Amino acid sequence: MTEKEKMLAGEPYFSFGEELANERLHAKEVLFEFNGMAPSKVDERHALLRGLFGSVGSRFYVEPPFRCDYGYNIHWGEGSYANYNLVILDCNRVTIGDQVLIGPNVSIYTAGHPLDPVTRAQDIEFALPVTIGNRVWIGGGAILNPGVTIGDNTVIGAGSVVTKDIPANVVAVGNPCRVLREIRPEEIGNGPRG
Structure with a gap:
């Protein structure tokens, strides 16, 4: 099994092998190039992301600056938007559903490191997938940790640190992020219309 195969399988892997280092480069x-383009070059910027991401919807928007490790592990849904300074450590699959809103300074991490300092010093790490459902809103400055899933329609409060799965149709906040309350039926579909 190659180090890349181990990485994608969620197994411990050596992160500085030639193949992975070249793909990160x-x-x-x-x-x-994406982050240095003129603000008016939206189509050109998004063409670069279409070539980098594993898959992407026909309509999407990512504000620069944006950073990721590989790109090909990112699967970006239809009509989803990310504000400034999104960081995705996509050492494993990151699935972003349709119509997701991501606030500024959000970090999505699939990468983790062993607790054992001897193993950690050998550049061994692991990566677990992150899944974000449809119509999720992630507030600015939130951090999503390896292996978490966020259910459809959920709101993650600004500054939250998501360390475990969050179900659908809830408002969740805090460090660690916890469900504050369910989204009430009367709150769905009653927002302003454009």
């Missing part, structure tokens, strides 16, 4: 080169 490629992503950095693409994002250097």
